Amino acid sequence: MHLVTGAVVGLFGGTAIFALVLLGVGGFVTVVLPIVAAGTLLVVSAGLTVVQRSRHTAFLGATWPEGPFAQPVTFAPRALLALVRSPRTWRQLSYHLIAGCYGLLAASIAIAAWTMGPAMIFAPLLGRDTGLELRHWILCGMGIVLTIAAPWITQGLAALDGLLARVLLGTSRTEALELRVSDLAASRTSTVDAADAERRRIERDLHDGAQQRLTSLAMNLGIARATLDDLPEGGARAIAEAHEEAKQVLTDLRDLVRGLHPAVLEDRxxxxxxxxxxxxxxxxxxxxxxxxxxxxxxxxxxxxxxxxxxxxxxxxxxxxxxxxxxxxxxxxxxxxxxxxxxxxxxxxxxxxxxxxxxxxxxxxxxxxxxxxxxxxxxxxxxxxxxxx
Structure with missing residues (x-):
């Protein structure tokens, strides 16, 4: 089925692309027609790429990276020029043109191997003429060999098609590295954003929780220090030390909160x-x-x-x-x-x-x-x- 569907899709795709190329070249004396033909060609090529990738995935279990071939095609001259300059565009077109010929040839060979081989096995039954009997037995032997070899022939043709698809419809090493770099950059950005959000949460919790309670504690100690005059010297000294320590801790906490994410940076x-x-x-x-x-x-x-x-x-x-x-x-x-x-x-x-x-x-x-x-x-x- 892989080779049969490849023949159908390849013949259709190769014919369509060849026709669009001729249309664009033939209308080169105008300005609009080549642009329309080129845009249509790229759209058809992108659609055929999706179909061919799906076919290889369904029948051969091929896997494809996300990214370059999923980009939308527009008819804007600048976007078309960028796609025309891209090596992967020409790799796609090359595969579809090759598939138009190879797909039909490979399917024909596979069908012949599966049909002609069994038919040739029964060649001795076609006649009893002694002059042809040896030839019939030779055909029978060839049919047996062809029938036995049919699965390997089909697998070989499909494997060659798969190799062409991986090279021409897949991503090159450079493109794979670019995708990897993009993924790492996105992951790093996500990590930085998450860390920034966590800093903001900690800053908000400290400001609304511990800092407010420490402020209240420092104020209460200050009031006690100023109003309690009849305390023993040791008690007064302990309150004074606690008051100073609370103020220092509050200062340190404010510096910490400011260091996590200063509000003035966000606001101004x-x-x-x-x-x-x-x-x-x-x-x-x-x-x-x-x-x-x-x-x-x-x-x-x-x-x-x-x-x-x-x-x-x-x-x-x-x-x-x-x-x-x-x-x-x-x-x-x-x-x-x-x-x-x-x-x-x-x-x-x-x-x-x-x-x-x-x-x-x-x-x-x-x-x-x-x-x-x-x-x-x-x-x-x-x-x-x-x-x-």
């Missing part, structure tokens, strides 16, 4: 969020942000955390007196430059968090470079791709 954008980071820095920071629009949320988050962590590293490790942050959005890239006048010698393996920053940047296909000679200065340069 990267410029305002980085201004807040620079204002909190224990060393003076000169900030310049040149952006004419907001970028994708995940890119904004990466840029914010890179600058925030880099300034934290400057304050903790560099012994710098000044730092500068420059942010520019141009040519579809968000470019960050963080520099300080510290002692230098920053190393991504030295426990300063630079490897973590590099990992964050790579999560959005960005580039991360550190220049930090001994004696300084230290310069971090980051480029984050942004869709326009």
């Amino acid at each position: 954008g990267l410029d305002a969020a980085l201004s807040a980071v620079a204002a909190r820095s224990p060393i003076p920071v000169r900030l310049r942000v040149d952006m004419d629009r907001r970028v994708a949320r995940d890119v904004e988050a990466v840029a914010y955390f890179v600058v925030s962590e880099a300034l934290t590293n400057v304050a903790r490790h560099s012994e710098a007196e000044h730092a500068a942050v420059e942010v520019d959005l141009e040519d579809g890239e968000l470019r960050l430059r963080i520099a300080d006048d510290g002692r230098g010698g920053a190393d991504s393996k030295g426990g300063t968090g630079l490897q973590g920053l590099s990992d964050r940047v790579r999560s959005v296909d960005g580039s991360f470079r550190v220049t930090s000679p001994l004696g300084g200065p230290t310069v971090i340069e980051v480029e984050l791709p942004c869709a326009s």
Whole structure:
């Protein structure tokens, strides 16, 4: 059945494609006719590809990757030009043209093997003429051999057809790698989005739960500290220490919540969020942000955390007196430059968090470079791709 259906589909498809090619070439003196013929040719080819793939799956158990051959065909000149330039388009057309001839030939051979072989076995019964008796027995022997070989002949022809289909209707190694990269990119984007959503949930829970209760506790301790004058010295000291500890824990929790996902970044954008980071820095920071629009949320988050962590590293490790942050959005890239006048010698393996920053940047296909000679200065340069 595989070869018989292949003959029918191949003959129809090959004839249709050949006719459309002749129509397009014959009407080349016009402008519209070749475009219509080319569009129709691609539509017919795509439909035949679906039919042929289904046939190979049904009879031979072939499997096909998702992706390129499922793309819709439009009659827009630019889209048609892109399809014409695609190697897979020509592979499809090649298979359908080959199938028009091979399918009919293979089906004819298979049918002949299954019908003529058994018929030739009965050749000795056709006559008793002694002059023809030997020839009849030879035909009988050939019929037996042909009947026995018919399954192998059919399988061989079908296997050859399957090989042609895998090569011409399947995906090349390059296309398979492109599909794999696309799948990995989609998976990574999903993972980043899930992590961002989880950070938001934790930030919301901490802000609405633990932070509110700690605020209430600190206020109550402050009221007790201010109003209870008749406590023993030890009791008053314990309340004062508890009050100070509660305020410190509340400050730490606010910093943690801000670090998970700052509300100002969501509400007012990267410029305002980085201004807040620079204002909190224990060393003076000169900030310049040149952006004419907001970028994708995940890119904004990466840029914010890179600058925030880099300034934290400057304050903790560099012994710098000044730092500068420059942010520019141009040519579809968000470019960050963080520099300080510290002692230098920053190393991504030295426990300063630079490897973590590099990992964050790579999560959005960005580039991360550190220049930090001994004696300084230290310069971090980051480029984050942004869709326009």
